[in-house]
Amino acid sequence: MPSPSNPEAVFSEDVVRVSSSSKVNQGRLVRSLKMLMPWRKGPFHLFGLDIDAEWRSELKWRRLIEHIAPLHNRKVLDVGCGNGYYLFRILGEGAKYVVGIDPTRLFFYQFRALQQLFPKNNAFYLPLRSEQLPSFNSFDTVFSMGVLYHRRSAIEHLRELISFLRPGGELILETLIVPGDASTVLVPHHRYASMANVWSIPSSAAAETWLTNLGMSNVRTVDTTRTGFHEQRKTQWMQFQSLDDFLDPNDKDLTIEKYPAPTRAILLATKPF
Numbered sequence: 283m284p285s286p287s288n289p290e291a292v293f294s295e296d297v298v299r300v301s302s303s304s305k306v307n308q309g310r311l312v313r314s315l316k317m318l319m320p321w322r323k324g325p326f327h328l329f330g331l332d333i334d335a336e337w338r339s340e341l342k343w344r345r346l347i348e349h350i351a352p353l354h355n356r357k358v359l360d361v362g363c364g365n366g367y368y369l370f371r372i373l374g375e376g377a378k379y380v381v382g383i384d385p386t387r388l389f390f391y392q393f394r395a396l397q398q399l400f401p402k403n404n405a406f407y408l409p410l411r412s413e414q415l416p417s418f419n420s421f422d423t424v425f426s427m428g429v430l431y432h433r434r435s436a437i438e439h440l441r442e443l444i445s446f447l448r449p450g451g452e453l454i455l456e457t458l459i460v461p462g463d464a465s466t467v468l469v470p471h472h473r474y475a476s477m478a479n480v481w482s483i484p485s486s487a488a489a490e491t492w493l494t495n496l497g498m499s500n501v502r503t504v505d506t507t508r509t510g511f512h513e514q515r516k517t518q519w520m521q522f523q524s525l526d527d528f529l530d531p532n533d534k535d536l537t538i539e540k541y542p543a544p545t546r547a548i549l550l551a552t553k554p555f
């Protein structure tokens with residue numbers, strides 16, 4: 283991996299980017315980053331090279347940033363941080379520091395590669411599962427985006443997230459949801475949108491009720507968005523199947539297993555004092 287001198291990074295815009303006045307060996311850069319494919323989260327612009335990832339992660343960020351407590355000077359934890367795209371966006375909002383955790387080794391390697399290219403910063407990464415963390419009771423803001431439905435016990439996951447927050451801290455929970463009321467939770471048979479590791483998908487009302495029952499206050503859903511082909515798609519940097527392959531070819535409102543097509547919600551909640 284090249285390590286150009288005096289890199290300058292911008293974390294506060296849709297595309298997380300870095301540039302340098304010194305010359306960068308493009309061939310070496312492309313080869314190193316291609317070895318780390320598939321790139322699922324982005325976009326990144328690295329010394330002239332665009333990484334167009336499977337997910338346009340900036341769209342979710344735009345949906346949530348207006349609603350959450352300002353991140354300036356906050357201590358932030360991002361559970362299930364993937365390659366760290368949002369860790370950099372969190373720093374771009376002026377957070378004091380951010381810790382990402384994620385057990386998937388490839389995403390950790392991608393983060394390490396990015397950190398070799400970026401100037402020294404306060405984004406840190408632990409290649410762990412949230413179950414392995416202690417009850418910090420100290421973070422000002424905790425993000426869990428795209429993790430809830432991968433956990434065998436959604437309630438246990440929520441309990442962990444709450445235990446990481448300081449009293450008065452804010453939880454940002456982003457998850458797949460299904461239509462329905464507070465009593466609706468989909469438990470897929472084997473797969474949901476081709477994913478084998480989806481254990482349950484609540485309605486947003488059910489997820490709100492879980493958070494309220496766990497003692498959180500000010501619980502609300504601030505955004506609900508159906509995932510579109512502009513947001514999740516196959517690219518040069520992620521050449522496996524993507525959203526289009528996971529939907530019913532005859533009815534794009536359904537997954538190939540005939541469940542409601544992927545729709546995601548952003549919920550906020552505050553840990554009481």
Ligand SMILES: C[S@@+](CC[C@H](N)C(=O)[O-])C[C@H]1O[C@@H](n2cnc3c(N)ncnc32)[C@H](O)[C@@H]1O
Pocket residue numbers: 323337339361362363364383384385386389410411412413426427428429432
């Ligand atoms: C759908 S991706 C979401 C990535 C990112 N948060 C986003 O919103 O784009 C889910 C991520 O959660 C991670 N993950 C799954 N189980 C986890 C756990 N128990 N603790 C922490 N991360 C987990 C996966 O490795 C994966 O990177």
